Amino acid sequence: MKHTLEEMISQADIDAKLDALAAQINKDYADVDNLLLVGLLKGSVVFMSDLARRLDFDVRMDFMTASSYGGGTESSGEVKIVMDLANNIHGRHVLLVEDIIDTGRTLSKVRELLMTRHPASIKIVTFLDKPSRRVVEVPVDYVGMEIPDEFVVGYGLDYAERYRQLPYIAKVIPA
Ligand code: 5GP
Ligand code: MG
Ligand code: MG
Numbered sequence: 001m002k003h004t005l006e007e008m009i010s011q012a013d014i015d016a017k018l019d020a021l022a023a024q025i026n027k028d029y030a031d032v033d034n035l036l037l038v039g040l041l042k043g044s045v046v047f048m049s050d051l052a053r054r055l056d057f058d059v060r061m062d063f064m065t066a067s068s069y070g071g072g073t074e075s076s077g078e079v080k081i082v083m084d085l086a087n088n089i090h091g092r093h094v095l096l097v098e099d100i101i102d103t104g105r106t107l108s109k110v111r112e113l114l115m116t117r118h119p120a121s122i123k124i125v126t127f128l129d130k131p132s133r134r135v136v137e138v139p140v141d142y143v144g145m146e147i148p149d150e151f152v153v154g155y156g157l158d159y160a161e162r163y164r165q166l167p168y169i170a171k172v173i174p175a
Contacts, residue, residue: 009169022054043099046156079109
């Protein structure tokens with residue numbers, strides 16, 4: 001599809017949101033040892049690396065890939081784990097790191113699965129949230145920014161695997 005991009009969230013705004021998120025997380029986890037950041041590939045990679053460098057305690061990192069069947073622009077209810085975690089999370093404090101929450105289906109399934117492994121705690125941080133699109137309720141503990149129902153790219157988010165490297169968030173405008 002022919003399209004153009006229109007900047008929606010600047011690099012400076014992203015930095016400010018990161019500072020605020022990290023300040024809150026630093027406070028909430030001050031007394032917790034061994035936090036495990038679990039990033040959902042691939043979208044969360046950029047956000048997770050920026051967030052982690054703002055945390056003032058030692059963390060571990062792990063990743064998983066979830067894909068949802070459906071073919072359309074919307075994720076289906078069927079979420080498949082394409083790549084699972086390398087670590088056992090039993091008894092661990094887990095912070096799930098997501099790029100964006102749309103319908104909530106992906107994160108809800110991933111959270112359910114991880115809960116069966118008995119972590120000590122599990123929380124969710126997402127950089128972006130489109131609350132108007134929610135189909136499945138999922139408890140989100142930290143949100144960088146709420147956005148309207150627009151398809152966005154950059155800062156880890158792709159359009160057909162493009163634009164993940166952009167240092168800002170942009171709207172995709174059909175040309
Ligand atoms: P959900 O299961 O919450 O509907 O889907 C969340 C996933 O869909 C995100 O992790 C992301 O991969 C993708 N997604 C949802 N909205 C957008 C968007 O505006 N732009 C991009 N690039 N991906 C999105
Ligand atoms: Mg994602
Ligand atoms: Mg994608």
